[in-house]
Amino acid sequence: MTQPFRVTPLMSAYAYKTYSVAAPVATHRRVATCAEVSCRQHEHGWTTVVDERTELGQRQAHYIRTLSGRQYREERNVGGGTTFAFPANQRCFRQHTVPLEREPLYIVRGGDWRGGIDPMQHDNAENWVDDFATHQDRIATAIQRG
């Protein structure tokens, strides 16, 4: 993945320590219905415009007409496109997820976003916060002393 725009840290990666809380999608989220997440397409309906002059558009239109199982109204546009208008109260084309009520992973490791070493996982939130708070207090105290 291309790195997003960041302010480059002043010291090298080994001079930093990273505290993370992680709730990975694979283990900490589940697929949800449109109604569960108050999906706007589900609540109000939506339109999908496809260009059937292209192969991609033909495939999309074929999927909507024969495989999607959704209700729709079809309209040909002047420019060559096809507008499919989907009424409300049916599943949209996106897959929604919601978090599971599961404790996230509390991780401490050396380094920063440029690279990391020695990841360590705390058993619970208290220990992670205690580790993090002690670390930050040490730095704050050192800066106050000058």
Next chain:
Amino acid sequence: MAKSSGIGWTTLSVDSSAGTPEAIKNDITNFDFATPRAVQDVTGIDKSAMERLLLLADFSITLNGVFNPAASPSAHDVFSTVPSSSVARTTTMVVSAKTLAPEVLYTDYQLKRNQDGSLLWTAPGVLADGTVPTWS
């Protein structure tokens, strides 16, 4: 009394560009907070290095999550204004009943669509006010 879930990480909210905190924990899959490694790394060396520690870029934060285009509160509602505004945003984390609330200047809001169709985002930022964030 309200039922408690027992989950240690209870809150993550970030200010919108208007300064209104939005609870976006449900959209976040992980956050990283990078901080200087140890006091020993900086106390024994020369003064300019000590000053460097105080500079803003020495503390950085990265939030990652799943795309949610819903109206407020949502991560997209908060971060869609990152490219068009330059405001420090209070980022409040509550873990194990302790609060960390640094002022953060977010520098990007990157969206990525994966092969499996999932749409994920990343928002990196640096501390905006030079104060070492401490837990309370």
